[in-house]
Amino acid sequence: MSADERRAALVAALTEAGSLTADWAPSVAAVPRHAFLPETIWVDEGDGNAACSRSEEPERWMRLAYADLPVVTQWDDGADDGARVTPTSSASMPTVVVEMLADLDAAPGHRVLEVGTGTGYNAALLTHRLGAGMVSTVEVDGWVTARARTALRGAGFTPEVVCGDGALGWGVRAPYDRIISTVSLRRIPPAWPAQTRPGGVIVSPVSPLLGGGAVVRLTVDGGGVACGRFTRSSAFMMLRQQRYEGAPVDDYLPGEWPGDSAQSWTKLDPGAVGDDWSAQFACALALPDVYYRRSGFGEGGWTWWLFDTAVTSWATVDSVPGESRFEVRQSGPRRLWDEVEAAHDRWESAGRPGCERYGLTVTPAGQTAWLDEPDNPLE
Ligand SMILES: C[S@@+](CC[C@H](N)C(=O)[O-])C[C@H]1O[C@@H](n2cnc3c(N)ncnc32)[C@H](O)[C@@H]1O
Known part of the structure; x- marks a missing residue:
């Protein structure tokens, strides 16, 4: 199958699934995704991220370029040590790309800022529809920026490509009608609402510390406040500056x-929170300064460790298969498991809502998560 045939098949599949809207279909049909991918890519077809080299396996490489799968293009911020622990740049899964573009609701005449250029593929889609003069894209990694710039030019697209920290936006071309981030954040940076025109829209994945992740669609009002709901679950790589390692356990528990x-x-198995995406996301939105680690202790048992970012409190809860009550240990001024359990109770009483019933309000002072309506905050 040729690249053109594969691309046509991808357009048909995305349309059939209801992910690709008629206004974006001509762009997905026209932009050659393979032209934005490097010689070696890593794709998970069900057995981990396996490498594929274009020169060694040209047929497979081209099939993967048009599969509805994310394509990893960089590991560990480009560290050339072969360890490959964390994927740090990719071409996102086509379904996710086109669904986020639908959320963005960008139209000709709109000026758009993209955060997270990556391969340049999404910037090419935006440029195809809106025109080169209307699209700016910011990428933090110098090597990735250079590669994207070359790929874009080679494919005939010339948006403005900037190397910098997208959390600062790109004030030079502000205000924008639309800002789209293709990298996930804990907190929406205040620069984005400030650089968006009143009535403009911001679309970004959000990944709270305690787990889960979803795309939020915010509308900016005249006072620089942005407010809106989550639209769909997501699993994006984190903005470099908002990755969170957490403090060493010794800092919480010296002995x-x-x-x-x-x-x-x-009576609440920690797995009912830690293994349930919706429950975990709801608790994470309610407790934005709590994070976790997991450790196993044999025979299927595991411990959920909870920590606060202020490094004052910790808790452990043991999940033991077959048990109906679970041991809790809590230390410090906060009772972190009690807080998680209370957040979980609220989620249960609300009818176990998915991410679509939650939303965010972002002001210059910070962000607040809410359930159903902005006047029903979680914290
Ligand atoms: C999922 S990839 C983006 C996919 C891209 N839109 C595409 O079409 O190929 C996320 C990108 O965000 C970049 N990134 C991480 N932190 C960033 C930051 N603070 N500012 C701008 N880009 C950032 C990463 O280097 C990575 O290339």
């Missing part, structure tokens, strides 16, 4: 576990 912690018991 041996259980230290000075208080013991209690719960």
Whole structure:
């Protein structure tokens, strides 16, 4: 199959699935995704991210270029040590690309800023529809920026490509009608609403610390406040500056576990939160400064460790298969498991909502998550 045939098949599949709208279909049909991919790509077809080299496996490489799958193009911020621990740049999954473009609701005449240029493919789609003079794209990694610029030029697209921190936006071309981020954040940076025209729209993946992730669609009002709902779940790589490692466990618990912690018991299996995407996302929105680690202790048992970012409190909860009550240990001024359990109770009482019932309000002072309406905040 030729690249053109594969691209036509991708357009047909995305349309059939209801992901690709009629206004974006001509752009997806026209922009050659393979022209934005490097010689070696990594794609997970169900057994981990396997490498594929264009020169060694040209047929497979081209098939993967038009598969509805994310294509990893960089690991570990470009560290050339072969470790390949964390994917740090990619061409996103086509379904996600076109659904986010539908959320963006960009139209000819709109000036758009993209954050996270990556391969340049999404910038090419935007440029095809809106024109080169209307699109700016910001990428933090110098090597990735250079590659995208070359690929874009080679394919005949000349948006403005900037190397910098997209969390600062790109004030030079502001105000924008639309800002789209293709990299995930914990907090929407205040620069984005400030650089968006009143009535303009911001679309971005959001990944709270405690887990889960979803795309939010915010509308900016005249006062620089942005407000809107989550549209769909997502799993994007994190904005470089908002990755969070957490403090060493010793900073919370200097001696041996259980230290000075208080013991209690719960009927809520931590797996009901940590293994349930919607529950985890709801709790994470309610507790934006709480993060977790997981450790196993054999026979299917595992411990959920909870920590606060202020490094004052920790908790552990043991999930043991077949048990109906679970040991809790909590230390510090906050009772982190009690807070998670309360957030989980609120999620249950609200009818176990998916991400679409949640939303965010972003002001210059920070962001607040809410359920159903902005006047029903979670925190
Ligand atoms: C999922 S990829 C983007 C996919 C891209 N839109 C495409 O069509 O190929 C995310 C990109 O965001 C970049 N990134 C991470 N932190 C950033 C930041 N602070 N500012 C701008 N780009 C950033 C990464 O280097 C990576 O290339």
